[in-house]
Amino acid sequence: MFRLALISTGGTIEKTYQPRSGELKNETSVLDHMLAQLELPELEIERTRLMNKDSLDMDAGDHTRIAATAQQAAEVADGVIVVHGTDRLAESGETTCAAGRPGAPIVFTGAMRPYELRDTDAMQNLTEALAVVRLLAPGVYVAMHNKVLRFPGVMKDHDVGTFIGGS
Amino acid sequence: MFRLALISTGGTIEKTYQPRSGELKNETSVLDHMLAQLELPELEIERTRLMNKDSLDMDAGDHTRIAATAQQAAEVADGVIVVHGTDRLAESGETTCAAGRPGAPIVFTGAMRPYELRDTDAMQNLTEALAVVRLLAPGVYVAMHNKVLRFPGVMKDHDVGTFIGGS
Amino acid sequence: MFRLALISTGGTIEKTYQPRSGELKNETSVLDHMLAQLELPELEIERTRLMNKDSLDMDAGDHTRIAATAQQAAEVADGVIVVHGTDRLAESGETTCAAGRPGAPIVFTGAMRPYELRDTDAMQNLTEALAVVRLLAPGVYVAMHNKVLRFPGVMKDHDVGTFIGGS
Amino acid sequence: MFRLALISTGGTIEKTYQPRSGELKNETSVLDHMLAQLELPELEIERTRLMNKDSLDMDAGDHTRIAATAQQAAEVADGVIVVHGTDRLAESGETTCAAGRPGAPIVFTGAMRPYELRDTDAMQNLTEALAVVRLLAPGVYVAMHNKVLRFPGVMKDHDVGTFIGGS
Numbered sequence: 001m002f003r004l005a006l007i008s009t010g011g012t013i014e015k016t017y018q019p020r021s022g023e024l025k026n027e028t029s030v031l032d033h034m035l036a037q038l039e040l041p042e043l044e045i046e047r048t049r050l051m052n053k054d055s056l057d058m059d060a061g062d063h064t065r066i067a068a069t070a071q072q073a074a075e076v077a078d079g080v081i082v083v084h085g086t087d088r089l090a091e092s093g094e095t096t097c098a099a100g101r102p103g104a105p106i107v108f109t110g111a112m113r114p115y116e117l118r119d120t121d122a123m124q125n126l127t128e129a130l131a132v133v134r135l136l137a138p139g140v141y142v143a144m145h146n147k148v149l150r151f152p153g154v155m156k157d158h159d160v161g162t163f164i165g166g167s
Numbered sequence: 168m169f170r171l172a173l174i175s176t177g178g179t180i181e182k183t184y185q186p187r188s189g190e191l192k193n194e195t196s197v198l199d200h201m202l203a204q205l206e207l208p209e210l211e212i213e214r215t216r217l218m219n220k221d222s223l224d225m226d227a228g229d230h231t232r233i234a235a236t237a238q239q240a241a242e243v244a245d246g247v248i249v250v251h252g253t254d255r256l257a258e259s260g261e262t263t264c265a266a267g268r269p270g271a272p273i274v275f276t277g278a279m280r281p282y283e284l285r286d287t288d289a290m291q292n293l294t295e296a297l298a299v300v301r302l303l304a305p306g307v308y309v310a311m312h313n314k315v316l317r318f319p320g321v322m323k324d325h326d327v328g329t330f331i332g333g334s
Numbered sequence: 335m336f337r338l339a340l341i342s343t344g345g346t347i348e349k350t351y352q353p354r355s356g357e358l359k360n361e362t363s364v365l366d367h368m369l370a371q372l373e374l375p376e377l378e379i380e381r382t383r384l385m386n387k388d389s390l391d392m393d394a395g396d397h398t399r400i401a402a403t404a405q406q407a408a409e410v411a412d413g414v415i416v417v418h419g420t421d422r423l424a425e426s427g428e429t430t431c432a433a434g435r436p437g438a439p440i441v442f443t444g445a446m447r448p449y450e451l452r453d454t455d456a457m458q459n460l461t462e463a464l465a466v467v468r469l470l471a472p473g474v475y476v477a478m479h480n481k482v483l484r485f486p487g488v489m490k491d492h493d494v495g496t497f498i499g500g501s
Numbered sequence: 502m503f504r505l506a507l508i509s510t511g512g513t514i515e516k517t518y519q520p521r522s523g524e525l526k527n528e529t530s531v532l533d534h535m536l537a538q539l540e541l542p543e544l545e546i547e548r549t550r551l552m553n554k555d556s557l558d559m560d561a562g563d564h565t566r567i568a569a570t571a572q573q574a575a576e577v578a579d580g581v582i583v584v585h586g587t588d589r590l591a592e593s594g595e596t597t598c599a600a601g602r603p604g605a606p607i608v609f610t611g612a613m614r615p616y617e618l619r620d621t622d623a624m625q626n627l628t629e630a631l632a633v634v635r636l637l638a639p640g641v642y643v644a645m646h647n648k649v650l651r652f653p654g655v656m657k658d659h660d661v662g663t664f665i666g667g668s
Contacts, residue, residue: 039622039646121540128632135636145540206455206479288373298462302469312373
């Protein structure tokens with residue numbers, strides 16, 4: 001049984017539709033609904049709902065808090081996944097990386113299109129993160145769009161809408 | 168073969184996701200994609216893309232233009248469907264109704280949640296409009312949420328998110 | 335409030351996947367799951383699970399039982415929908431029709447592809463039946479693939495996979 | 502750019518619905534449709550449609566042919582994925598493993614429920630295989646249901662509907 005710490009912070013992946021305003025906002029976590037659709041027979045998941053923010057609204061304190069929570073979880077779990085908005089994911093990743101080599105792999109993931117949309121990369125990215133966290137050596141990574149990149153040095157390519165770089 | 172005039176004006180039903188801004192906007196028509204999922208073996212559809220507007224952005228000129236286009240289509244077609252934003256659907260419906268009894272049924276429809284969402288009322292409402300337009304007597308109607316209401320006197324119930332009233 | 339009697343008899347529309355055998359069979363009713371996805375604010379549904387059969391397995395007794403149940407329901411309800419396998423739907427429809435003019439519209443519907451498939455006509459057909467049953471005069475009909483046909487005289491066109499004929 | 506050889510052999514994952522017989526069969530490959538839904542920006546895929554069989558219909562010659570094709574692909578590609586029916590996946594995996602250590606990772610995957618169903622493990626398993634093939638050392642594996650198992654010694658647990666064992 002692999003013990004996974006799953007930390008949610010919000011971001012596009014978790015945005016839901018508000019019928020009155022017609023906007024997509026971070027109000028409720030859709031992660032449980034996503035997890036229920038996957039076959040995860042030998043995975044023990046401990047969920048931490050740290051915050052539910054569009055990452056554009058995150059400040060330095062948020063990045064520090066995310067890094068500390070992830071590092072702490074990596075002391076006891078076999079692997080850690082952090083679900084995060086892609087706009088500031090690299091900042092949280094670098095902060096986590098600068099805090100030292102973790103006790104287990106810490107994998108950031110997110111999505112360019114909310115899970116609530118028919119056509120979304122949310123399930124792909126969560127599925128990838130859940131698969132690779134079981135294989136990676138301790139370190140800080142982003143898993144998204146079929147790639148695993150290792151911090152430091154990861155950046156969002158805003159033109160293409162994916163991550164590049166890493167070490 | 169039933170000849171249907173299908174007039175699209177935009178509204179929530181047709182909103183699509185803009186990955187860069189993270190917003191849902193009226194940019195491209197998704198109606199063709201929706202129609203392709205339905206079995207419509209004896210229906211001849213003539214599409215008119217009149218406008219692609221959030222109905223909150225419509226003015227009196229838009230309502231008049233929609234009414235005139237629908238009435239004109241009802242002169243030649245066996246039935247007319249107008250896809251419309253729900254916020255100002257009643258205004259366009261009343262304007263169409265005030266222009267006189269049409270030559271064929273004119274059925275307005277729309278959605279509270281965009282087709283692009285997994286959980287949407289768009290397919291239900293379009294399916295209903297396509298089914299009932301073949302049965303109704305000439306007149307102006309809204310078909311949505313399993314109900315057919317006849318103008319004049321139809322109003323949007325903003326609390327429940329559906330239409331009420333009618334004659 | 336429209337009082338609907340919804341009678342399920344099985345058929346392709348309700349077939350579910352059996353992982354061990356890899357077959358699609360009539361084991362559990364998926365109608366409740368389908369209904370939960372529709373907005374039906376002013377509909378009161380009374381469900382009768384009469385049988386859950388592939389209609390190819392129905393005999394004369396089944397057709398008689400279905401006709402009697404539908405006619406009886408039409409005495410008290412404002413409308414009746416019978417969900418039925420398409421292969422023998424016409425037999426049940428003719429039997430119901432031969433039993434006399436019902437007290438309310440009786441609408442048969444079904445599907446060529448099970449609801450469990452991604453690409454299915456099940457939601458379209460159920461949505462259509464639910465919409466037109468509120469508009470039709472007392473009589474016996476099939477509603478499917480955007481068409482409403484009236485018994486007697488309805489037949490399945492096996493080549494095209496839809497219904498034709500009617501009076 | 503990662504060069505992937507993707508070999509399809511059929512199995513439940515690729516079964517499609519035959520409206521006339523009402524059965525799920527291996528007739529056309531749905532893999533291209535599945536791949537089109539994934540974001541795979543730095544993956545170069547070479548597709549080989551080796552066969553399209555329910556694996557229960559495979560014989561020793563088929564297993565040998567699959568093993569030879571996979572081993573040969575692993576000489577030139579950076580990774581190999583074999584899409585396979587789960588019933589005889591272990592036989593093909595063992596045959597591939599017995600042929601020697603390959604030049605690149607060879608990852609078998611499949612599904613318990615066809616992609617054509619709404620509720621399927623096909624996308625999860627393909628997504629996992631595509632993610633882990635980029636990380637694994639040369640060897641023969643099965644990736645499915647969030648787990649990666651290494652041949653020899655992998656078996657299908659028919660009661661649970663997943664794979665266990667491995668070395």
